[in-house]
Amino acid sequence: MTARLLHAEWTKFASVPAWVRATALAALMILLLPVTGLGGAPPDPSRPVPIGPDGEPVSAGLYFVHRPLAGDGSITVAVRSLRSEHAAAWSKAGLIVTAGSQPGARYAALMVTGGHGVRMQYDYVHDRAGSAATAGWLRLTRAGDTITGEESPDGTTWSPVATVRLPGLPGTVEAGLFVACPQHVDGVGTDTDAATAGFGTPLVTGAWPAADWTGEQRGDRTATFAGYPRGVAGGFAPSGDGFTVTGAGDLAPATRGDLATGAAAGDLLFGSFPALIVVVVVAVLMMTTEYRYGMIRSTLSAATGRVRVLAAKAVVLGGVTFATTLAAAAVALPLWLRLVRGLGVYVFPAPPGALLRAEAGTAAFLAVTAVLALAVGTVLRRSAAAVTTVVAAVVLPYLLALTPFMPPPVALWLTxxxxxxxxxxxxxxxxxxxxxxxxxxxxxxxxxxxxxxxAVLCGYTAAALVLAAVALRRRDA
Known part of the structure; x- marks a missing residue:
């Protein structure tokens, strides 16, 4: 492939006003057709989005049985049982130290879970695994900003789970027992759940003021709390030599399912879907037009090799598509993020690297799909058949995967x-x-x-290019 051949293919592309206008139209679609959150809307001001210590949206619901702890100290308890309405693997029961009552406050918790053994979690996004036990003794110890979690099968022999640091932990914290249970996946949606745990008598050391244990639901007035199942309520009650506690909610990062009114930055690139159809049509026509009007004979006779002609067309088409759509995505994403946030819609935070990858990745996706369409057009030599084939391979699976009633395993398989x-x-x-x-x-x-x-798309495109090269070399123009 020579510079002369590339220049010839670029000249062909630029000399067809319809192709140039269509390429500009694809870029405009990315710029002008965002979809905010696939239904995202400003959250209810009476149910704010709780924000964690690192600025991420969180679920901050739990039933908390607590007392204040001034300074250093420890709390030890036996978790005797844990059950939930729907056998939730991430139902939780254990001990927690928290910086305050406001949703999103720093915390460290040591817990038994319904299906993941003993865990120590802190500040919503951090998770450390302990043993596989489903019951046993737990101990949390505070020393300044440091919280240490330990577990024991019998209350005598102790094993460390993790030691974590909570910067800025106040002198007096709230500590005690908690139970939480996140929503469970129910087909193509989620439903509420609740868990009940049996605890022994809490044993405390340190400066715990003399007071009764107080129980309350936390985080129930936030946007990420789904509530209790019908007929179930949170609470705690003395039970033998301990407590029985029922709770709902979760202490964890929030997902799109937890915050239905929230949008993700990637949603604002939805304009790449209609742009894709335009790009596919242009790419197919770049090859099939030459067959339709007999220009392919002069193109191939003037070149030093048929495969080089295909490669030159792919480079020109891919390069033009990538450059124009990258410019559009780089303008559209920050612009619409600013506008959507200005309208009050909550947008899940994303680091700059993820935004840059989404912009460059969108352009690369469209460029490689254009090359795929070019290859299919070379093999089939019929515009309608080639466009239909590429749309069925790329667009149709995407639309089916976005269908709300599509079973999740099928949607995941398609993508x-x-x-x-x-x-x-x-x-x-x-x-x-x-x-x-x-x-x-x-x-x-x-x-x-x-x-x-x-890489999956690149694999399909590479295979299509090989077939196109073979077809181009073996048959008459």
């Missing part, structure tokens, strides 16, 4: 094995392993990491 997997480059919502949720493409979560999904 794992088809070229639509590449849309993972637009994901800015974070999936946390310690949170069960409705992680589907419709909610902005893809089954593959961004560049792994992009």
């Amino acid at each position: 794992r094995v088809t070229p639509a997997a590449a849309l993972a480059v637009q994901q800015t919502a974070i999936r946390y392993p310690q949170v069960d949720g409705l992680y589907t493409p419709a909610a902005g979560y893809y089954p593959l990491p961004p560049w792994a999904g992009f």
Whole structure:
């Protein structure tokens, strides 16, 4: 492939006003057609979004049985049982030290879970694993800003789970027992759940003022609290030599399922979907037009090799598509983020690197799809058949995966094995392993990491280019 051949293909592209206008139209679609949150709206001011210590939205609901702890000290308790309405794997019962009563306050908690053993979690996003026990003794010890969690099968032999630091922890904290239970996935949606735990008598050391244990539901007036199942209420009551506690909610990062009115930055690139159809049509026509009007004969006879002609067309088409759509995405994403936030819609935070990857990834996705369409057009030589094939391979799986009533396993399969997997480059919502949720493409979560999904599209495109090269070399123009 020579500079002369590239210049010739660029000249052909630029000399067709319809192709140039269509390329500009694709860029304008990205710039002008965002969709905010697939239904995102300003949250109810009476139910604010709780924000964690690192600025992320969180779920901050639990039933808390507590007393104040002034200075250093420890609390030890036996967790005898834990059950939930729907056998939730992340139902939680244990001990917690928290900096305050406001949702989003710093905390460290040591817990038994319904299906993940003993865990120590702190500040919503951090999770440390202990043993696989489903019951046992737990101990939390405070020393300044440092919280240490230990577990024991019998209350005698202790094993450390984790030691964490909570910067800025006040001199007097709230500490005690807690129970939480997140929503459970129910088909294509979620439903409320609650858990009940049996505790022994809490044993305390340190400066605990003489007072009764007080119980209350925390976080029930926040946007991420789904409530209790019908007929179930939170509470605690003495039970033998301990307490029985029922609670709902969660202490964890919030997901799109927890905050239905929230938007993700990747949603604002939805204009790349109609842009994709325009790009596919232009890419197919770049090859099929030459067959239709017999220009392919002069193109191939003037070149030093047929495969080089295909490569030159792919480079020109991919380069033009990437440059124009990258410029559009780089302008659209920060612009619409500013406008949407100004309208009061909550947008899940994303680091600058994730935003840059979404912008560049969108342009790369469209450029590689254009090359895929070019290759398919070369093989089929019919515009309608080629456009239909590419749309069925890329657009249709994407639309089906976004359908709200599509079973999640099917939606995840479609965005794992088809070229639509590449849309993972637009994901800015974070999936946390310690949170069960409705992680589907419709909610902005893809089954593959961004560049792994992009690699799937590249694999299809490489295969199509090989077929196109073989077809171009073996048959008459």
